[in-house]
Amino acid sequence: MPAYSNSSLGTFEECPLKYRFAYVDRIRIPEEGIEAFLGSRFHEVMEKLYRELPYKKNTLDELLKYFDALWDKEFHEDVTIVNPDKTAEDYKKLGRKFIEDYYSHYDPFDKSRVLGLERRFSVDLDGTGRYLIKGVIDRLAQAPDGTYEIHDYKTSSSLPEQKKMGEDRQLALYQIGVESMWNDVRAVRLVWHFVAFDKELTSERTPDELERVRADVKRLIDEIESRPPDGYEPRESALCDWCGFWATCPLKKHLAKVEGLPPNEYLKEEGVKLVNKYAALDAEKKKLKGQIESIEAEMDEIKDAAIAYSEREGAKVLKGSGHLLKISDKQQISSPGKGSKERAELEKIMREAGVWDDVAGLDPYAVARAVNEKKWDAALVERVIPFLTVEKKYTVTLSEIKEEER
Numbered sequence: 517m518p519a520y521s522n523s524s525l526g527t528f529e530e531c532p533l534k535y536r537f538a539y540v541d542r543i544r545i546p547e548e549g550i551e552a553f554l555g556s557r558f559h560e561v562m563e564k565l566y567r568e569l570p571y572k573k574n575t576l577d578e579l580l581k582y583f584d585a586l587w588d589k590e591f592h593e594d595v596t597i598v599n600p601d602k603t604a605e606d607y608k609k610l611g612r613k614f615i616e617d618y619y620s621h622y623d624p625f626d627k628s629r630v631l632g633l634e635r636r637f638s639v640d641l642d643g644t645g646r647y648l649i650k651g652v653i654d655r656l657a658q659a660p661d662g663t664y665e666i667h668d669y670k671t672s673s674s675l676p677e678q679k680k681m682g683e684d685r686q687l688a689l690y691q692i693g694v695e696s697m698w699n700d701v702r703a704v705r706l707v708w709h710f711v712a713f714d715k716e717l718t719s720e721r722t723p724d725e726l727e728r729v730r731a732d733v734k735r736l737i738d739e740i741e742s743r744p745p746d747g748y749e750p751r752e753s754a755l756c757d758w759c760g761f762w763a764t765c766p767l768k769k770h771l772a773k774v775e776g777l778p779p780n781e782y783l784k785e786e787g788v789k790l791v792n793k794y795a796a797l798d799a800e801k802k803k804l805k806g807q808i809e810s811i812e813a814e815m816d817e818i819k820d821a822a823i824a825y826s827e828r829e830g831a832k833v834l835k836g837s838g839h840l841l842k843i844s845d846k847q848q849i850s851s852p853g854k855g856s857k858e859r860a861e862l863e864k865i866m867r868e869a870g871v872w873d874d875v876a877g878l879d880p881y882a883v884a885r886a887v888n889e890k891k892w893d894a895a896l897v898e899r900v901i902p903f904l905t906v907e908k909k910y911t912v913t914l915s916e917i918k919e920e921e922r
Protein backbone atom coordinates (compact mmCIF):
# COMPACT_ATOMS: atom_id res chain seq x y z
CA MET A 517 0.00 0.00 0.00
CA PRO A 518 1.35 3.47 -0.81
CA ALA A 519 1.86 5.95 2.03
CA TYR A 520 -0.31 9.04 1.68
CA SER A 521 0.70 12.55 2.64
CA ASN A 522 -1.73 15.27 3.61
CA SER A 523 -0.78 17.00 0.42
CA SER A 524 -1.53 13.97 -1.79
CA LEU A 525 -4.91 13.56 -0.06
CA GLY A 526 -5.58 17.28 -0.58
CA THR A 527 -4.67 16.99 -4.25
CA PHE A 528 -7.22 14.18 -4.69
CA GLU A 529 -9.91 16.29 -3.01
CA GLU A 530 -8.98 19.28 -5.17
CA CYS A 531 -8.96 17.37 -8.48
CA PRO A 532 -8.84 13.56 -8.84
CA LEU A 533 -7.20 13.84 -12.26
CA LYS A 534 -4.41 16.04 -10.91
CA TYR A 535 -3.88 13.40 -8.24
CA ARG A 536 -3.56 10.73 -10.92
CA PHE A 537 -1.02 12.76 -12.90
CA ALA A 538 1.05 13.53 -9.80
CA TYR A 539 0.82 10.37 -7.71
CA VAL A 540 -0.24 7.50 -10.00
CA ASP A 541 1.38 8.41 -13.33
CA ARG A 542 4.10 10.34 -11.47
CA ILE A 543 4.43 12.95 -14.21
CA ARG A 544 7.15 15.38 -13.23
CA ILE A 545 6.67 18.99 -14.27
CA PRO A 546 9.44 21.56 -14.47
CA GLU A 547 7.12 24.46 -13.58
CA GLU A 548 6.98 25.69 -10.04
CA GLY A 549 4.70 28.48 -8.82
CA ILE A 550 6.50 31.48 -7.35
CA GLU A 551 4.50 31.05 -4.13
CA ALA A 552 5.84 27.50 -3.69
CA PHE A 553 9.34 28.67 -4.60
CA LEU A 554 9.18 31.43 -1.99
CA GLY A 555 7.78 28.98 0.59
CA SER A 556 10.67 26.55 0.04
CA ARG A 557 13.31 29.29 0.45
CA PHE A 558 11.68 30.54 3.65
CA HIS A 559 11.61 27.01 5.07
CA GLU A 560 15.32 26.58 4.25
CA VAL A 561 16.17 29.77 6.13
CA MET A 562 14.20 28.61 9.17
CA GLU A 563 15.96 25.26 9.05
CA LYS A 564 19.35 26.96 9.07
CA LEU A 565 18.31 29.28 11.92
CA TYR A 566 17.19 26.47 14.21
CA ARG A 567 19.73 23.86 13.13
CA GLU A 568 22.66 26.11 14.00
CA LEU A 569 21.07 27.52 17.15
CA PRO A 570 22.80 25.13 19.60
CA TYR A 571 26.18 26.40 18.30
CA LYS A 572 25.46 29.95 17.18
CA LYS A 573 22.61 32.34 16.75
CA ASN A 574 22.59 33.65 13.18
CA THR A 575 22.04 37.40 12.96
CA LEU A 576 19.16 38.73 10.90
CA ASP A 577 21.65 40.04 8.38
CA GLU A 578 23.25 36.59 7.99
CA LEU A 579 19.86 35.00 7.41
CA LEU A 580 18.87 37.59 4.82
CA LYS A 581 22.13 37.06 2.97
CA TYR A 582 21.54 33.32 3.07
CA PHE A 583 18.01 33.84 1.70
CA ASP A 584 19.29 36.06 -1.13
CA ALA A 585 21.97 33.53 -2.06
CA LEU A 586 19.47 30.64 -2.02
CA TRP A 587 16.98 32.60 -4.08
CA ASP A 588 19.52 33.48 -6.75
CA LYS A 589 20.97 29.96 -6.86
CA GLU A 590 17.65 28.11 -7.06
CA PHE A 591 15.69 30.48 -9.29
CA HIS A 592 14.95 28.94 -12.72
CA GLU A 593 13.09 29.90 -15.84
CA ASP A 594 10.15 27.62 -15.08
CA VAL A 595 9.16 29.51 -11.96
CA THR A 596 5.69 30.78 -12.90
CA ILE A 597 4.03 33.98 -11.73
CA VAL A 598 0.26 33.94 -12.15
CA ASN A 599 -0.38 37.49 -10.91
CA PRO A 600 0.46 39.79 -13.84
CA ASP A 601 1.03 42.77 -11.51
CA LYS A 602 3.89 41.10 -9.64
CA THR A 603 7.51 40.34 -10.49
CA ALA A 604 9.94 37.81 -9.05
CA GLU A 605 11.71 40.70 -7.31
CA ASP A 606 8.44 41.60 -5.53
CA TYR A 607 8.24 38.07 -4.14
CA LYS A 608 11.88 38.13 -3.10
CA LYS A 609 11.29 41.35 -1.14
CA LEU A 610 8.26 39.71 0.45
CA GLY A 611 10.41 36.77 1.55
CA ARG A 612 12.95 39.13 3.17
CA LYS A 613 10.10 40.85 5.00
CA PHE A 614 8.80 37.50 6.30
CA ILE A 615 12.26 36.73 7.71
CA GLU A 616 12.65 40.18 9.31
CA ASP A 617 9.23 39.97 10.98
CA TYR A 618 9.78 36.42 12.17
CA TYR A 619 13.20 37.27 13.55
CA SER A 620 12.07 40.28 15.53
CA HIS A 621 9.02 38.34 16.82
CA TYR A 622 10.86 35.26 18.12
CA ASP A 623 14.43 36.40 18.86
CA PRO A 624 16.17 34.82 20.92
CA PHE A 625 14.33 31.63 19.77
CA ASP A 626 14.53 29.94 23.17
CA LYS A 627 10.88 29.39 24.10
CA SER A 628 11.10 25.67 23.39
CA ARG A 629 13.72 23.00 22.71
CA VAL A 630 14.05 21.80 19.13
CA LEU A 631 13.53 18.02 18.75
CA GLY A 632 13.60 17.84 14.99
CA LEU A 633 13.75 19.94 11.83
CA GLU A 634 12.13 18.84 8.58
CA ARG A 635 11.44 15.70 10.60
CA ARG A 636 10.02 12.85 8.54
CA PHE A 637 7.55 10.36 10.00
CA SER A 638 5.18 7.69 8.86
CA VAL A 639 2.32 6.22 10.79
CA ASP A 640 -0.06 3.31 10.31
CA LEU A 641 -3.51 4.68 11.16
CA ASP A 642 -5.06 1.45 12.44
CA GLY A 643 -2.25 -1.11 12.58
CA THR A 644 -3.52 -3.02 9.49
CA GLY A 645 -0.89 -1.59 7.14
CA ARG A 646 -3.69 -0.42 4.83
CA TYR A 647 -3.73 3.22 5.86
CA LEU A 648 -0.22 4.62 5.92
CA ILE A 649 0.39 8.32 6.39
CA LYS A 650 3.69 10.08 5.95
CA GLY A 651 4.70 13.66 6.56
CA VAL A 652 7.49 16.12 7.19
CA ILE A 653 7.25 18.34 10.27
CA ASP A 654 8.82 21.78 9.74
CA ARG A 655 9.91 22.02 13.39
CA LEU A 656 9.15 19.67 16.24
CA ALA A 657 9.85 21.17 19.66
CA GLN A 658 9.14 20.64 23.33
CA ALA A 659 8.08 23.41 25.73
CA PRO A 660 9.52 23.55 29.27
CA ASP A 661 6.27 22.00 30.65
CA GLY A 662 6.79 18.93 28.41
CA THR A 663 4.18 19.88 25.80
CA TYR A 664 5.18 18.79 22.32
CA GLU A 665 4.89 21.53 19.70
CA ILE A 666 4.40 20.92 15.99
CA HIS A 667 5.38 24.10 14.14
CA ASP A 668 4.38 24.74 10.56
CA TYR A 669 5.37 27.79 8.47
CA LYS A 670 2.80 29.22 6.12
CA THR A 671 3.79 31.84 3.56
CA SER A 672 0.31 32.13 2.02
CA SER A 673 -1.27 35.51 1.46
CA SER A 674 -4.50 34.74 3.28
CA LEU A 675 -5.00 34.37 6.99
CA PRO A 676 -7.52 31.67 7.93
CA GLU A 677 -9.89 32.04 10.84
CA GLN A 678 -9.10 30.26 14.10
CA LYS A 679 -12.07 27.91 13.52
CA LYS A 680 -10.39 26.63 10.35
CA MET A 681 -7.18 25.83 12.23
CA GLY A 682 -9.24 23.81 14.72
CA GLU A 683 -10.35 21.66 11.78
CA ASP A 684 -7.00 21.51 9.96
CA ARG A 685 -6.19 17.96 8.95
CA GLN A 686 -2.48 18.33 8.19
CA LEU A 687 -1.19 19.03 11.69
CA ALA A 688 -3.75 16.69 13.25
CA LEU A 689 -2.16 13.88 11.19
CA TYR A 690 1.26 15.11 12.29
CA GLN A 691 0.08 14.87 15.90
CA ILE A 692 -1.01 11.27 15.30
CA GLY A 693 2.47 10.70 13.88
CA VAL A 694 4.23 12.29 16.87
CA GLU A 695 2.09 10.33 19.35
CA SER A 696 3.27 7.15 17.66
CA MET A 697 6.94 8.13 18.02
CA TRP A 698 7.38 8.37 21.81
CA ASN A 699 5.62 7.13 24.93
CA ASP A 700 5.68 10.40 26.85
CA VAL A 701 3.57 12.43 24.40
CA ARG A 702 0.77 13.60 26.65
CA ALA A 703 0.09 17.16 25.49
CA VAL A 704 0.58 18.45 21.94
CA ARG A 705 0.24 21.99 20.67
CA LEU A 706 -0.19 22.62 16.94
CA VAL A 707 1.39 25.93 15.92
CA TRP A 708 1.06 27.70 12.56
CA HIS A 709 3.25 30.69 11.72
CA PHE A 710 1.45 32.80 9.13
CA VAL A 711 4.52 34.82 8.35
CA ALA A 712 2.87 37.18 5.87
CA PHE A 713 0.85 38.52 8.82
CA ASP A 714 3.44 37.95 11.58
CA LYS A 715 0.74 35.87 13.29
CA GLU A 716 0.89 32.67 15.26
CA LEU A 717 -2.24 30.48 15.44
CA THR A 718 -2.47 27.44 17.67
CA SER A 719 -4.81 24.53 18.24
CA GLU A 720 -5.04 21.52 20.54
CA ARG A 721 -6.92 18.35 19.67
CA THR A 722 -8.89 15.98 21.87
CA PRO A 723 -8.55 12.19 21.40
CA ASP A 724 -12.09 12.17 19.91
CA GLU A 725 -11.15 14.80 17.36
CA LEU A 726 -8.07 12.82 16.35
CA GLU A 727 -10.23 9.71 16.05
CA ARG A 728 -12.54 11.54 13.65
CA VAL A 729 -9.55 12.63 11.56
CA ARG A 730 -8.38 9.00 11.45
CA ALA A 731 -11.81 7.79 10.33
CA ASP A 732 -12.19 10.54 7.68
CA VAL A 733 -8.73 9.86 6.25
CA LYS A 734 -9.38 6.12 6.13
CA ARG A 735 -12.61 6.78 4.20
CA LEU A 736 -10.76 9.04 1.79
CA ILE A 737 -8.01 6.46 1.21
CA ASP A 738 -10.70 3.83 0.54
CA GLU A 739 -12.25 6.17 -2.02
CA ILE A 740 -8.91 6.77 -3.75
CA GLU A 741 -8.08 3.10 -3.87
CA SER A 742 -11.47 2.13 -5.23
CA ARG A 743 -10.93 4.25 -8.36
CA PRO A 744 -10.29 2.36 -11.59
CA PRO A 745 -7.42 3.76 -13.71
CA ASP A 746 -9.86 5.81 -15.81
CA GLY A 747 -11.91 6.91 -12.81
CA TYR A 748 -10.02 10.08 -11.92
CA GLU A 749 -12.19 12.88 -13.30
CA PRO A 750 -10.90 16.42 -13.81
CA ARG A 751 -12.43 18.94 -11.39
CA GLU A 752 -12.09 22.44 -12.75
CA SER A 753 -11.77 25.24 -10.20
CA ALA A 754 -9.93 28.49 -9.53
CA LEU A 755 -7.00 26.29 -8.43
CA CYS A 756 -6.42 25.23 -12.05
CA ASP A 757 -4.47 28.48 -12.46
CA TRP A 758 -1.81 26.99 -10.19
CA CYS A 759 -1.88 23.49 -11.72
CA GLY A 760 1.18 22.42 -13.68
CA PHE A 761 -0.61 19.69 -15.68
CA TRP A 762 -2.26 21.83 -18.34
CA ALA A 763 -0.31 20.06 -21.10
CA THR A 764 -1.91 16.70 -20.15
CA CYS A 765 -5.29 17.76 -18.73
CA PRO A 766 -8.13 17.33 -21.28
CA LEU A 767 -9.78 20.52 -20.02
CA LYS A 768 -6.68 22.62 -20.53
CA LYS A 769 -4.35 20.94 -23.04
CA HIS A 770 -5.62 22.85 -26.09
CA LEU A 771 -5.37 26.14 -24.18
CA ALA A 772 -1.79 25.22 -23.26
CA LYS A 773 -1.05 24.17 -26.85
CA VAL A 774 -2.15 27.42 -28.49
CA GLU A 775 -1.17 29.80 -25.69
CA GLY A 776 2.25 30.69 -26.95
CA LEU A 777 1.53 30.60 -30.71
CA PRO A 778 2.17 33.80 -32.70
CA PRO A 779 -1.13 35.35 -33.97
CA ASN A 780 -0.75 34.11 -37.60
CA GLU A 781 -0.10 30.51 -36.50
CA TYR A 782 -2.79 30.74 -33.82
CA LEU A 783 -5.48 31.54 -36.37
CA LYS A 784 -4.36 28.66 -38.59
CA GLU A 785 -4.50 26.02 -35.88
CA GLU A 786 -7.30 23.55 -36.63
CA GLY A 787 -8.98 23.66 -33.19
CA VAL A 788 -8.89 27.47 -33.14
CA LYS A 789 -10.43 27.57 -36.63
CA LEU A 790 -13.25 25.21 -35.61
CA VAL A 791 -14.07 27.23 -32.48
CA ASN A 792 -14.03 30.52 -34.38
CA LYS A 793 -16.31 29.14 -37.12
CA TYR A 794 -18.71 27.70 -34.55
CA ALA A 795 -18.78 30.96 -32.59
CA ALA A 796 -19.46 32.98 -35.77
CA LEU A 797 -22.39 30.70 -36.70
CA ASP A 798 -23.72 30.86 -33.15
CA ALA A 799 -23.64 34.68 -33.29
CA GLU A 800 -25.45 34.56 -36.65
CA LYS A 801 -28.04 32.17 -35.22
CA LYS A 802 -28.68 34.47 -32.25
CA LYS A 803 -29.10 37.42 -34.63
CA LEU A 804 -31.58 35.49 -36.77
CA LYS A 805 -33.43 34.26 -33.71
CA GLY A 806 -33.91 37.87 -32.62
CA GLN A 807 -35.21 38.76 -36.09
CA ILE A 808 -37.59 35.76 -36.09
CA GLU A 809 -38.98 36.78 -32.70
CA SER A 810 -39.74 40.28 -33.89
CA ILE A 811 -41.36 38.95 -37.13
CA GLU A 812 -43.51 36.59 -35.05
CA ALA A 813 -44.60 39.44 -32.78
CA GLU A 814 -45.61 41.48 -35.85
CA MET A 815 -47.49 38.49 -37.33
CA ASP A 816 -49.43 38.11 -34.04
CA GLU A 817 -50.51 41.73 -34.27
CA ILE A 818 -51.65 41.23 -37.89
CA LYS A 819 -53.45 38.04 -36.91
CA ASP A 820 -55.41 39.94 -34.22
CA ALA A 821 -56.25 42.65 -36.75
CA ALA A 822 -57.40 40.01 -39.30
CA ILE A 823 -59.61 38.33 -36.65
CA ALA A 824 -61.17 41.71 -35.75
CA TYR A 825 -61.73 42.44 -39.46
CA SER A 826 -63.23 39.00 -39.97
CA GLU A 827 -65.66 39.51 -37.03
CA ARG A 828 -66.59 42.99 -38.22
CA GLU A 829 -67.18 41.96 -41.83
CA GLY A 830 -68.55 38.49 -41.10
CA ALA A 831 -65.93 37.12 -43.55
CA LYS A 832 -64.12 33.90 -42.67
CA VAL A 833 -61.74 33.90 -45.64
CA LEU A 834 -59.75 37.01 -46.57
CA LYS A 835 -58.11 37.29 -49.98
CA GLY A 836 -54.71 38.90 -50.58
CA SER A 837 -52.68 39.18 -53.81
CA GLY A 838 -51.41 35.63 -53.84
CA HIS A 839 -52.70 34.15 -50.58
CA LEU A 840 -55.84 33.40 -48.62
CA LEU A 841 -56.17 33.83 -44.87
CA LYS A 842 -58.74 31.52 -43.36
CA ILE A 843 -60.08 32.43 -39.92
CA SER A 844 -61.93 29.71 -38.06
CA ASP A 845 -63.16 29.69 -34.50
CA LYS A 846 -64.56 27.30 -31.98
CA GLN A 847 -65.86 27.47 -28.46
CA GLN A 848 -63.52 26.13 -25.85
CA ILE A 849 -64.66 25.14 -22.42
CA SER A 850 -62.16 25.32 -19.59
CA SER A 851 -62.49 24.04 -16.06
CA PRO A 852 -61.18 25.88 -12.95
CA GLY A 853 -57.38 25.68 -12.52
CA LYS A 854 -55.72 22.86 -10.59
CA GLY A 855 -55.54 23.45 -6.82
CA SER A 856 -58.34 26.10 -6.90
CA LYS A 857 -61.29 26.08 -4.49
CA GLU A 858 -63.70 26.08 -7.44
CA ARG A 859 -62.09 22.98 -8.92
CA ALA A 860 -62.43 21.10 -5.62
CA GLU A 861 -66.09 22.09 -5.43
CA LEU A 862 -66.75 21.02 -9.03
CA GLU A 863 -65.02 17.70 -8.43
CA LYS A 864 -67.19 17.12 -5.37
CA ILE A 865 -70.41 17.79 -7.36
CA MET A 866 -69.37 15.41 -10.13
CA ARG A 867 -68.28 12.68 -7.78
CA GLU A 868 -71.55 12.93 -5.86
CA ALA A 869 -73.48 12.74 -9.16
CA GLY A 870 -71.40 9.68 -10.12
CA VAL A 871 -70.13 11.27 -13.38
CA TRP A 872 -66.50 11.89 -12.35
CA ASP A 873 -65.20 9.05 -14.48
CA ASP A 874 -67.01 10.50 -17.56
CA VAL A 875 -64.78 13.58 -17.53
CA ALA A 876 -61.40 11.93 -16.97
CA GLY A 877 -60.06 14.29 -14.27
CA LEU A 878 -61.82 17.37 -15.72
CA ASP A 879 -60.32 17.04 -19.16
CA PRO A 880 -61.83 20.10 -21.01
CA TYR A 881 -62.82 18.02 -24.09
CA ALA A 882 -64.56 15.38 -21.99
CA VAL A 883 -66.45 18.07 -20.05
CA ALA A 884 -67.46 19.86 -23.28
CA ARG A 885 -68.60 16.58 -24.80
CA ALA A 886 -70.67 15.68 -21.75
CA VAL A 887 -72.36 19.11 -21.71
CA ASN A 888 -72.88 19.42 -25.48
CA GLU A 889 -74.05 15.86 -25.98
CA LYS A 890 -76.53 16.26 -23.12
CA LYS A 891 -75.22 13.14 -21.41
CA TRP A 892 -76.19 14.52 -18.00
CA ASP A 893 -79.55 15.61 -16.71
CA ALA A 894 -80.41 19.30 -16.92
CA ALA A 895 -80.18 19.88 -13.14
CA LEU A 896 -76.59 18.63 -13.05
CA VAL A 897 -75.61 20.67 -16.15
CA GLU A 898 -77.09 23.75 -14.45
CA ARG A 899 -74.95 23.15 -11.35
CA VAL A 900 -71.80 22.51 -13.40
CA ILE A 901 -72.06 25.38 -15.92
CA PRO A 902 -71.21 28.26 -13.48
CA PHE A 903 -67.80 26.63 -12.92
CA LEU A 904 -66.93 26.51 -16.63
CA THR A 905 -65.45 29.28 -18.73
CA VAL A 906 -66.40 29.40 -22.39
CA GLU A 907 -63.90 31.07 -24.70
CA LYS A 908 -63.83 31.54 -28.44
CA LYS A 909 -60.56 30.28 -29.90
CA TYR A 910 -59.41 31.41 -33.32
CA THR A 911 -57.20 29.63 -35.80
CA VAL A 912 -55.67 31.60 -38.64
CA THR A 913 -54.36 29.64 -41.62
CA LEU A 914 -52.49 31.03 -44.60
CA SER A 915 -52.64 29.28 -47.94
CA GLU A 916 -51.38 30.09 -51.41
CA ILE A 917 -53.89 30.81 -54.14
CA LYS A 918 -53.30 28.36 -56.93
CA GLU A 919 -52.49 29.91 -60.32
CA GLU A 920 -55.77 28.72 -61.86
CA GLU A 921 -57.82 30.21 -58.97
CA ARG A 922 -56.40 33.71 -59.30
Ligand code: SF4
Pocket residue numbers: 531533534750751752753755756759760761762765766767768
Ligand atom coordinates in the same frame (compact mmCIF):
# COMPACT_ATOMS: atom_id res chain seq x y z
S1 SF4 B 1 -5.92 21.89 -14.84
FE1 SF4 B 1 -7.56 21.81 -13.32
S2 SF4 B 1 -8.90 20.16 -14.03
FE2 SF4 B 1 -6.93 19.91 -15.11
S3 SF4 B 1 -5.76 18.49 -13.84
FE3 SF4 B 1 -5.19 20.55 -13.21
S4 SF4 B 1 -6.58 21.00 -11.47
FE4 SF4 B 1 -7.44 19.25 -12.58
